[in-house]
Amino acid sequence: MSTRVTTAIASALIGLGLALSGCSAPPSTPTLTVFAAASMKTTFTTLGQKFEAAHPGVKVAFNFAGAQTLSDQIIQGASADVFASANEANMKPVTDAALNASEVKLYASNQLEIAVPPSNPAKISSFADLGGKDVKLVICAVAVPCGSATQKVVAATGVVLHPVSEEQAVTDVLAKVVAGEADAGLVYRTDVIAAGSKVLGVPFPESAKAINRNTIVTLKKAPQPALAQQFVDLVMSVEGQKVLADAGFGAAG
Template sequence: MKKILTAVAMVAALAISGCGDSSDTSTPAAGASSASGVSGNLTVLAAASLTESFNKIGKDFETANPNVKVTFSYGGSSGLAQQITSGAPADVFASASPATMKTVTDAGDANGEATVFVKNQLVVAVTKGNPKGIRTLADLTEPGLKVALCAEQVPCGAAARKALAAANVKVTPVTLEQDVKAALSKVKLGEVDAALVYRTDAKAATADVDGIEFPESSGAINDYPIVTLKSAPNPSAAAAFVAYVQSGPALDVLVEAGFQKP
């Protein structure tokens, strides 16, 4: 009888132990499926050419991190870099060229090294239907043709000048714009006949413009680096966003927009 009672006690103990193990296992699983832990406001300064893609990526990031609110400020990379070095509060900087990123890193305002996450290439944006029959960079020198370029300190302007030099073509623009969206807008409004812009910007505006490819653009491809900032008000969310931008889902969005993989 004593042996029977001992056996029953052992079985009961094992049953209780088993219940405890099951409870302990389920608790971490529930925690793993909850929010990532990042929260608060996140401010991202990004090149104007990233507008459409980053708006989509920002919404996806907020969906994955419901306690985070992302605010974007778009513009010419050189101007954004100056804002950062002048003390403007921001968490992340995404530039359209290593040269403008270098302004930030040289000033000691970057948190670690910047990472190239995509590349971009120029096209000639023309009025829908290409009424002027523009096919090459040399066509931009035709008498009476109005051309818009980005200012030289802006990445799209530096790339344009490099491509024009490679083609041995000298273009006298009627306007120099501070970012690629402004240059493209001149074409959309009919104020110029053509502009050198990124492939992604022309693709985003296919209802209003056509993008004319030209071979010299292959020698003027811009790398796009991204970095968290040293004085980031929300460093944990900043690091999470930079990691997300380099993830598969975000890269799919960027490639669909016309960017090239790094």
């Protein structure tokens, strides 16, 4: 091959390389990662859909679990933009470690309610009824918000419970009641509402002694800090608060 031909081919290849390098790769889809307590699954899924509709091209990815589990994951270095806890206690380790970027905001409140199968086989009508030794009761582990609230009611009433299972997330408690594996479960009022006809709710006045206040922050190492703040703004907005109220959540204060 002549030197002239070789030079021409080399020039063509260089030109092609420059042309290709000038073509930018398609932009990746920004993903906002939200760690939220299991009790927030229904409402936050709705809010996530609203957020995506208002931010074309943005995807909201949720990690729903017990607030204690999520708090531990964040402290251990898990990547997230927003953390929404079902109480104040499980937010504290995150703020104590200075992992929050924004100040803690209270965005809702929630309280316990007894969930029983629609037929209510154990004839549960009060919190005291849960103390029966023949009652197959499922509660949350004390480390998670619903479990902490349960123990506050126990301490205030003196009722001794004999749970057959202690779960790491309130949704797991509800699932056992829905599946017929329990006569009763202590969950949140919002869980009973979300379950519809699958369970029967039994309110009890003693639940007022253990109201959980839900908290939310943006995180210091958030990959999407601007989107994180915008999501928190949505939760705190009139629109966001209506979604929460419609699901049965109380006011934050």
